[in-house]
Amino acid sequence: MSEKAKLNHLIDMASGRVPVDLLITNCKVVDVYNQTLIEGPLAIGDGKVVAVGHVLEAKETLDAKGGIVMPGLIDGHVHIESSSLTPAQFARTILPFGTTTIIADPHEIGNVCGVKGIQYMLDASRNLPLHVKIQLPSCVPATPFESAGAVLEAEDLEPLFADEGVLGLGEVMDYPSVINHDEPMINKLLMAKRHNRVIDGHSPGVKGLALNAYVASGVMTDHECSDTEGMLARLQMGQYILLREGSTCKDLLNLLPAVTPANSRRCVFCTDDREPDDILTTGHINKSLRLAVEYGLDPMIAITMATLNGAECFRLHDKGAIAPGKDADLLIVKDLKNFEPMHVFSMGVEVARDGKMLIELPEYHCEDVLNTINIAPIKVEDFALNLTSDKARAIGVIPKSVVTKNLEIDVVRDENGQFNAKANGALNKMAVIERHHATGNMGIGILEGYGIQNGAIAVSVAHDSHNIVVVGDNDADMLAAVKDIEAIKGGFSLVQNGEVLAHLPLPIGGLMTNQTAEEVAEIIEHLIITARDKFNLSHEFHPLMTLVFMTLPVIPALKLTSNGLFDVKQFKLVDVSV
Numbered sequence: 173m174s175e176k177a178k179l180n181h182l183i184d185m186a187s188g189r190v191p192v193d194l195l196i197t198n199c200k201v202v203d204v205y206n207q208t209l210i211e212g213p214l215a216i217g218d219g220k221v222v223a224v225g226h227v228l229e230a231k232e233t234l235d236a237k238g239g240i241v242m243p244g245l246i247d248g249h250v251h252i253e254s255s256s257l258t259p260a261q262f263a264r265t266i267l268p269f270g271t272t273t274i275i276a277d278p279h280e281i282g283n284v285c286g287v288k289g290i291q292y293m294l295d296a297s298r299n300l301p302l303h304v305k306i307q308l309p310s311c312v313p314a315t316p317f318e319s320a321g322a323v324l325e326a327e328d329l330e331p332l333f334a335d336e337g338v339l340g341l342g343e344v345m346d347y348p349s350v351i352n353h354d355e356p357m358i359n360k361l362l363m364a365k366r367h368n369r370v371i372d373g374h375s376p377g378v379k380g381l382a383l384n385a386y387v388a389s390g391v392m393t394d395h396e397c398s399d400t401e402g403m404l405a406r407l408q409m410g411q412y413i414l415l416r417e418g419s420t421c422k423d424l425l426n427l428l429p430a431v432t433p434a435n436s437r438r439c440v441f442c443t444d445d446r447e448p449d450d451i452l453t454t455g456h457i458n459k460s461l462r463l464a465v466e467y468g469l470d471p472m473i474a475i476t477m478a479t480l481n482g483a484e485c486f487r488l489h490d491k492g493a494i495a496p497g498k499d500a501d502l503l504i505v506k507d508l509k510n511f512e513p514m515h516v517f518s519m520g521v522e523v524a525r526d527g528k529m530l531i532e533l534p535e536y537h538c539e540d541v542l543n544t545i546n547i548a549p550i551k552v553e554d555f556a557l558n559l560t561s562d563k564a565r566a567i568g569v570i571p572k573s574v575v576t577k578n579l580e581i582d583v584v585r586d587e588n589g590q591f592n593a594k595a596n597g598a599l600n601k602m603a604v605i606e607r608h609h610a611t612g613n614m615g616i617g618i619l620e621g622y623g624i625q626n627g628a629i630a631v632s633v634a635h636d637s638h639n640i641v642v643v644g645d646n647d648a649d650m651l652a653a654v655k656d657i658e659a660i661k662g663g664f665s666l667v668q669n670g671e672v673l674a675h676l677p678l679p680i681g682g683l684m685t686n687q688t689a690e691e692v693a694e695i696i697e698h699l700i701i702t703a704r705d706k707f708n709l710s711h712e713f714h715p716l717m718t719l720v721f722m723t724l725p726v727i728p729a730l731k732l733t734s735n736g737l738f739d740v741k742q743f744k745l746v747d748v749s750v
Contacts, residue, residue, distance in 0.1 A: 197233055197488075318637040569722075602619040622643060
């Protein structure tokens with residue numbers, strides 16, 4: 173059917189001249205424009221909303237049994253890879269919770285596989301009932317001080333703007349490069365501006381004239397606000413604020429007191445990073461809705477933040493509302509308190525009912541994102557940490573936070589001047605091993621507050637360059653854990669006395685698996701229980717996700733990369749020895 177024929181058919185349905193595809197009866201409909209509920213029914217045809225409040229002839233009807241019809245929910249910023257799931261499995265997981273559109277930044281696999289990784293995410297997301305809109309990674313690597321699998325410049329990214337799945341430029345984490353007008357970063361900003369695309373932000377702790385300069389560059393959003401002062405400053409400068417409720421970073425309730433009827437239209441919900449078990453047990457964006465209303469936000473304001481605001485922010489003109497001609501991405505809930513979907517529609521097709529998918533989603537296979545663990549030969553002696561003094565810098569773990577402490581601590585050295593974790597109480601040794609080009613680069617440091625005993629844990633998921641991270645109290649187990657990661661082609665591994673206790677293979681980029689969310693959640697739960705039981709780890713933090721963020725050199729205060737210890741506030745590499 174031609175575009176003209178499609179438009180004529182839509183007009184004919186809307187005028188009542190021909191039957192619509194579906195009429196949802198016995199319902200109320202959320203009107204985000206007037207912030208109210210209106211009486212149904214709701215008519216759908218050709219994947220579009222046809223009419224609200226008019227009884228039209230329909231090929232099929234659905235009795236909503238007094239339910240409330242809402243626009244499909246929008247996640248304003250998410251990394252699919254951080255769920256350990258492929259796009260198809262991620263869609264299968266979140267659609268039953270009413271999320272029908274996500275703004276995804278594939279900088280995780282971009283850091284591993286470059287343009288081929290981004291292309292994989294685009295191709296694997298096509299034809300899914302979940303609308304995946306891609307923001308091109310702006311910071312691969314996140315800083316010049318890392319060793320990623322690729323370096324993406326403006327000229328590498330520009331051809332991708334021709335893909336209809338590409339929405340804009342992803343989170344600009346390297347804010348010093350913006351403020352100091354570093355040429356490669358300025359070229360990316362100008363590229364996005366030429367294409368009239370949205371530029372996502374990431375500026376934790378930036379304030380004053382530095383923030384002013386950052387926003388002046390064209391960055392339109394920020395999901396890193398953790399306090400109301402920073403949120404209000406950014407709102408005043410015209411940014412959209414993405415209130416994050418992830419598995420690790422939970423900022424929603426901290427920011428909610430600053431949301432008012434006046435500024436709420438510049439507020440959007442996002443998850444950033446969510447784990448399968450967290451989604452399956454608590455929901456997705458509907459969890460943010462539930463929390464916001466529970467803590468006093470007007471339900472209509474909350475729903476608008478979850479729908480229309482995100483659509484307007486990211487210029488998705490056909491989404492975010494229930495009105496004639498809009499895409500029929502919908503969910504039907506019993507009430508505006510729990511936000512549990514009874515029915516979920518994508519482009520007018522019911523895809524989930526009562527928490528279960530109604531359709532199968534095909535997997536996409538791509539050789540370009542396999543076999544990405546490429547490390548140089550490594551031996552136990554390579555884990556030696558030589559110190560020049562009895563005082564050392566250590567990364568201090570803060571429970572339930574990706575922020576770390578920059579500590580200077582007293583340490584005991586052995587007769588060779590080396591750090592031995594077993595001789596230093598609760599301190600552990602940590603190593604980051606370059607795994608993309610087999611360069612042999614390895615950064616070694618000290619981790620305080622983690623407390624692993626008699627073993628090692630290794631992961632190939634490590635923001636943002638995704639080199640291999642291993643933490644332990646002895647070098648032999650650390651080596652064995654790294655070797656297991658190599659054998660399973662990426663993932664998580666627990667080793668004690670040279671034996672692999674448990675692991676989760678993530679062969680797609682060393683980041684993802686095509687197993688289901690339920691399967692991944694079960695394995696990760698086993699890994700967590702095993703780590704706490706066998707290694708005497710505290711229940712105050714997640715034994716795996718804690719390590720995943722120990723390498724992120726744009727989050728204060730001290731991190732470890734494959735090139736060495738990195739002081740985020742000074743933005744430079746520093747020695748372990750003080």
